Amino acid sequence: MLAEIITIGDELLIGQVIDTNSAWLGQQLSQNGIQVKQITSISDDAKHIVSALDEAKKRADIILITGGLGPTKDDITKNTLKGYFKMEWRTDEEVLQNVFEIFKRFGKETTEINKLQAQVPDKCIALNNKNGTAPGMWFDVDGKIFVSMPGVPYEMKGIMTESVLPMLRKKFGLPTIIHKTILTQGIGESMLAEKIEKWEDALGVDKIKLAYLPSPGIVRLRLSMEGNEKDEMMKVINRKVEEVMPLIKKNIFGYDNDTLEKVVGDLLKKENRTLSTAESCTGGLVAHMLTSVPGSSEYFSGSIVSYSYDVKTIELNVSKKMLEQFGAVSEETVKQMALGVRERLKTDYSIAISGIAGPDGGTLDKPVGTVWIAVAKEGFVFAKRFQFGDNRERNILRSSISALAMLRKMMIGELDD
Amino acid sequence: MLAEIITIGDELLIGQVIDTNSAWLGQQLSQNGIQVKQITSISDDAKHIVSALDEAKKRADIILITGGLGPTKDDITKNTLKGYFKMEWRTDEEVLQNVFEIFKRFGKETTEINKLQAQVPDKCIALNNKNGTAPGMWFDVDGKIFVSMPGVPYEMKGIMTESVLPMLRKKFGLPTIIHKTILTQGIGESMLAEKIEKWEDALGVDKIKLAYLPSPGIVRLRLSMEGNEKDEMMKVINRKVEEVMPLIKKNIFGYDNDTLEKVVGDLLKKENRTLSTAESCTGGLVAHMLTSVPGSSEYFSGSIVSYSYDVKTIELNVSKKMLEQFGAVSEETVKQMALGVRERLKTDYSIAISGIAGPDGGTLDKPVGTVWIAVAKEGFVFAKRFQFGDNRERNILRSSISALAMLRKMMIGELDD
Missing domain, CATH: 3.90.950.20 (CinA-like)
Incomplete structure (x- = not known):
């Protein structure tokens, strides 16, 4: 399964903003067994968006787009996608309700311009954005999936986690991939590799993959396993973690998102x-x-x-x-x-x-x-x-x-x- | 003048590394009057590199490539470029000298593998890398410029500042663009814009552009001016800085790279x-x-x-x-x-x-x-x-x-x- 990421925004091209969305999306996709083929950053320009979409769909099955979704002039992506897929406008009631609620929470009136956020191309599935007013959009056209999300990182992450990843898993019958990260401190990458060499070599038997992720002072070991039986896989991975413990006990200080x-x-x-x-x-x-x-x-x-x-x-x-x-x-x-x-x-x-x-x-x-x-x-x-x-x-x-x-x-x- | 940036590396696609090189390059290029059309991140794969080059040269005059340059297995970019431009190998004496010096500085012998760093496609100009052993490479083919640089940020930045930018300015007779950044604190973007509105409106007379660059607690105001007479332009910009001083004197704490x-x-x-x-x-x-x-x-x-x-x-x-x-x-x-x-x-x-x-x-x-x-x-x-x-x-x-x-x-x- 191949995916491409397209990030839209002049601010990316002039280097005013560093594109952290792509790295996060790349992590999420690869952790779910989807290979990222290319990341492309382009300007807020309809023609360029269309040619990027044309290129991307030649190479990939899934095209994730971020940016260019906003209340007024920023809506270039939404307009371009409507034209690209030759769709009409419709108002999504659930999105409209979300817009009302968000403005209410901040004690503000919802203006006509704000209500336009609920207008989406008619044959897309609108994906609710609980952190903002611009919805995500899911297009299933000719067997390819196109998803458009806002560029604000925490809005994009929310839509991705709650809607896009589960929908992709279902659509493509993706195998379950589980991960467990062991956090180590006080030992360099090469010394660590030496200490756990035999254990690492034996990981192949259970088809577990290992990645070394170094940062100053800390090396993270990420174990990944693909399959269908989540509980069974979790048991296997946990057993492997138990096995490596005695070898580097002094260096392990936590797991997964611990600091x-x-x-x-x-x-x-x-x-x-x-x-x-x-x-x-x-x-x-x-x-x-x-x-x-x-x-x-x-x-x-x-x-x-x-x-x-x-x-x-x-x-x-x-x-x-x-x-x-x-x-x-x-x-x-x-x-x-x-x-x-x-x-x-x-x-x-x-x-x-x-x-x-x-x-x-x-x-x-x-x-x-x-x-x-x-x-x-x-x-x-x-x-x-x-x-x-x-x-x-x-x-x-x-x-x-x-x-x-x-x-x-x-x-x-x-x-x- | 249009440019494209191609960053090469699997670590970018799986999100293990955030692509900060592109943002820096985008800043440098746009500050020199070169517009970035697209940024593309691809894997360490010869075929994909070739197709990315083919696409990029259709759209842009300058193609900057980072990553995939290293002592051994990482040399995929160098090999691919040699084939792409149908060139032969030659050994660059200046690069070889640099490799020797760097190893000497660390008290190490230069091995045969290390010497291979000095091997470059014969019709490229090798660009010295004072921070590392892999040289940059400048190709001038059919009126398009292709530059390949290592992916390590401080090596890339050194080559860019010392060789690539001056060479691009010369090659394309680029106008001189000067910048002056005013650093402000304790005032939000919109309040700042209100206070300096009249001054900002008058910037157009001298063809000075203004950009607001906000970050938590600090807003930077970047003035840019294009022309040929550097000293004269500097005088005009400095006069504008003097003019804005009385309006926001309390908020200005420094200039350019100050913290x-x-x-x-x-x-x-x-x-x-x-x-x-x-x-x-x-x-x-x-x-x-x-x-x-x-x-x-x-x-x-x-x-x-x-x-x-x-x-x-x-x-x-x-x-x-x-x-x-x-x-x-x-x-x-x-x-x-x-x-x-x-x-x-x-x-x-x-x-x-x-x-x-x-x-x-x-x-x-x-x-x-x-x-x-x-x-x-x-x-x-x-x-x-x-x-x-x-x-x-x-x-x-x-x-x-x-x-x-x-x-x-x-x-x-x-x-x-």
Whole structure:
């Protein structure tokens, strides 16, 4: 089954907006066993839309179109599709009802122009858009499926998830594909591949596919399986996850859409414990990541971002003598920082980070990318040295991720390397 | 002059990687007076590359290709182009020299496979890639220009800026286009448009085009002008910038590639002053933004992220009584926070933020999105209430930007609203 994606909008061609819709659609389609043949971005121009549709239907069975659907002048896509398929207008009652409801929710009158949103080409199926007024449209012509959706990402995603994907599965009798993603931290792609080589080789027996998805500090392992018996497949995949666990137990921190800050937050909530951080080179990023999770005030008390020597000594009780002897980026200092912030902010746990993010500040002994991270709890403190690269932004991000991972390991009693 | 962009790579079609190259290329081309007609993403497949090239050259004069250039199996694009243009191989000495140098820099031997990077189709111009080993390639065939570049963004950008854009300007005798971007904060797009309406209307006289580029908290105004006399045009544009200044003086914080954190940092460096922050709802984001600027340790001392009541009282000297009487999100508390952190961290200036980022915690009086921001200096403290929306992530970002903007206004003596 082949699909193509056509995204419409001058803003894409002049680079004012990055086309994130296509990547999301590509993920969804490939995860459902539909191969994307081509992605095409074109301007808001009827002629160009028609030629793109002509080209796409030669190559693919499914053509997904986003953009160019809006209340007035933006309706170029809808008008072009009506002409392309030689249809008439009709008013869709369900869409009209949705338009009324949305305007009512914002306490506004529905104008005549707004009501035009419910006007669609007569032989299309209108797809309800619960996040906006412009409906999606499904055309089934000569055995090819054309779907048009608004360009606003969350509107498009809603229509896709609730209508288009289920309808495509039904129409083409697509096999069920299930996915399970294992999230790992603290191990590079090649080392990971080496550790799980035998397990990976055996995945073929159950026709399970594996994809490595790396990002700074984190590698995701996505298992995919195709078939008809969802429950049975889920059992097989879960067994495979169990099998790989002992090989990389220390590196796995979650599954699917988990994030490290969410996983750590859930652990803290469950244990009813509190956390504080003392951040030097990460400059507050760990606190920002933790507080990006709604409800984090339940367990996160705060942070002391100590960018200067003075703040380290005044706020974190790091002794001047020690700073002079060992330097700010040292095991001694980072341990003192973790103990200091835990005591000051009266929390159960604490994290401390001190390092050289770059581009300046490196020495022979401690080159750019040298980072010390410590975690502490009642009567216990542990620190470890990391050596990252020479990119400031990545060093700050990788330090923050490593710090959250270290806290998690301490909390689950896995801290030993 | 019409151009098309073809990006090659399976990872784009399955949505593993978002195609940011196309947006950047679209910006560069349109800023140089070249209109982008279509962007096409295709798989690493010779047949598909050939048909995409055939289609593109029907519509455009310039075809830019990225991706599918690499040391071994990835060389599908190079091989396909050689066949497409019926050329032979030649070894480019300059590229070979570059390959040797890059491997030498990393202390590695150049293998035979690496040397293959210098092999290019004989009638193309090889474009040096100072950030990597795969060269760009320029083909001038039947009056159409085809350029192939690696898919790694910073390699592509280097080749584009140093070779492709100057060569395109020369080849097609493109007029010079100059741009100047005015960065504004604290004013929405429509209000901004109203304030500068007359000025905007008069831009046409000098054939200057204006684009509004909004992002959370910031609106950029980009002026563009086409012509031949660069110095003369620069004078005209600068005069227009001078003219608009009095209308929106309070909102302008910089030009072109400035960021608020960089502008504030430069001011602090110039004045030889220090800064600290006390952050509640922003959870460390202001500190993170400030410390993302290299060298920020010169002026940024640190931050106290006070997510709990306790931290506010212990670390920031906010009185419990006041917290109980006025609440954490109040003028009184945020002023105390600003004064408290300035005193504790012994800095010249301070910023404090306290608000309700959401989704929970809102009340009738103080709905989600209510944020108090304060700035302080010797003998002075000022606070203002902001009302943002209901999206947690955007509220945190807009609060942080507004806080940096408020500090800047205090520093330049423009604080009066």
